[in-house]
Structure formats: structure tokens, C-alpha cells
Amino acid sequence: MITDSWRKQLIATNKIFDNLSDEELMQEVSPGRNRGIYLLGHLTAVHDLMLPLLRFEEAKYPELKPVFIDSPDKAVEAIPSAVQLRQQWKEVNETLSNHIKNLPADDWFTRHANISEEDFIKEPHRNRLNVLLDRTIHLSNHRGQLLLLKKKI
């Protein structure tokens, strides 16, 4: 159910990004708030870091973290282009989706990378499935904001 819910949120978010022009991505979701391009970079950076967090593989674009996670929008002058971020977003999610599809059910209940084996015995809910649930909610949170960028007909 959770992997299905992740997949659905991703499809819905991609639909929004696909319908937004690069120009529209440069708009703020609300006056004074994050721009669409920042949210694209932020989500790409967060999903990229899920690769090591879920113990799948190393992050592909760790250079996104200081710009799109550690810094707020407009704090960093030079950010990657929309074209480049769209490409990275696609690539990160494809890699992630392949791992997710192939992970045996039982393995979802094993620890994620940010908890030691000893602590995990005491806190078994800090497992990989919980990371996916948390990131599904994170994605949905920002998807609600991205929706505001779409021009009303």
C-alpha cells in the first residue's frame, strides 16, 4: 500500500511538472514564497538522498543538498537550470523506483542507514518503509504547493 501510494504521488507530481513551462517554474507558489524551480531542486535533492538512506546506492547529485536543502530559496545565486533539474529529477526517481520495485517485502522492515543496528533493536519502526512513508508525505506536502503554479483556466 505504501509503495503504491508513493508511486501515485510521484505520477501526480510529474503531471504538474510536465504541465509547467520553464518560465512558469520560475514563479513563486505564493508571493514571497518558494519558486517552482526551488521545489523541483528540493524534491530532487531529497529523493536523491533516499538512495543511500534506504541503503540502495550512493547519492547521484550530492551537490544539490547545500543549495536545495541546507539553503532557502533565493539564498544561492547560481542554481542549475530547469532543463538540468528536470533531467536529474527524472533520473533520480527512475533509479529509486527500480530499487523500490525490487526490494523484497521483508527487507522494508529492516533498518535505514541513519540508525545503528543496536538502536534499531530498540526502535524497530525506524525502518526503510517508514522512510518511504515519510517521503511520500513530504512529496504530497510540496505537491499541494506546486499545484498553485498552474494557471487557472
Place this chain on the structure above:
Amino acid sequence: MITDSWRKQLIATNKIFDNLSDEELMQEVSPGRNRGIYLLGHLTAVHDLMLPLLRFEEAKYPELKPVFIDSPDKAVEAIPSAVQLRQQWKEVNETLSNHIKNLPADDWFTRHANISEEDFIKEPHRNRLNVLLDRTIHLSNHRGQLLLLKKKI
């Protein structure tokens, strides 16, 4: 994990509502979009309908549905006051939380009210837990928008 995630989203959303004045609730989350008060009514209506959907009890405020689910914002002239909606929101979630807390783990994997027993045999993922997961994501989606109402310091 899912009930925990529901609870956390609810706490985070309440924190936003508590920090918004009734006046701020009348603002749109972005120009031309839903007002805070509409989202409060919408979430109250959706959570209220979870009571029968999860087979807990009847909806408390079914009159909210035509205004806050079937109609978009500003389509209905006379809507309940912020004071009244805040009260209903609190009440609905308290009732819901009590049921959620008391439902035995196995019962989460039984059917929700919108699927027949026959169909449920074929589609066992259409269970009560999946409703809760779906509504957690729904809540988070709108929470991301409500965040935009908070004045930047």
C-alpha cells in the same frame, strides 16, 4: 507507522490553524486560490466522512459536504464562521482519534464502507488502513498550502 504518521500530520496542521487568526483564515493561500477557511471546512468535511467510511459511526456534520467538498471555494455565499468550523474540526478529529486509537491492529485490514464484502475478496488492499494512509496524504497536501498563510517574519 501509518496511525503515527496520521497523528503527526494532524498535530502539525493544528499548529498552523492555532497560529492563524480568524482574519488570516479569510486570506487566499495564493492569489485567486482557496481561502484558509475553505480548507478548514474542506478538511473538517473530509475527516467527518471518515467516520462512516472507516465504519466507526455516522458523520457528525454531513451538511459540510455540499459546501466544502462538492463546491469549490466562493461558490457558496453563506458558509459557517471560522469559530464554528474550528470547533467542528476539533470535535471531528477527537472522535476520529479515539476510534483510531482503539481499533485492534487486525481490524485495519478489513474492508472500508465503500466496498462490498464480495469485491473486497478480490481487492483486499481496499481496507481501512489504506483509507487512513490516503487521508494522511490528503491532509499533508493541504497542510503545505496552509503553511503559505502564515505571515513571514
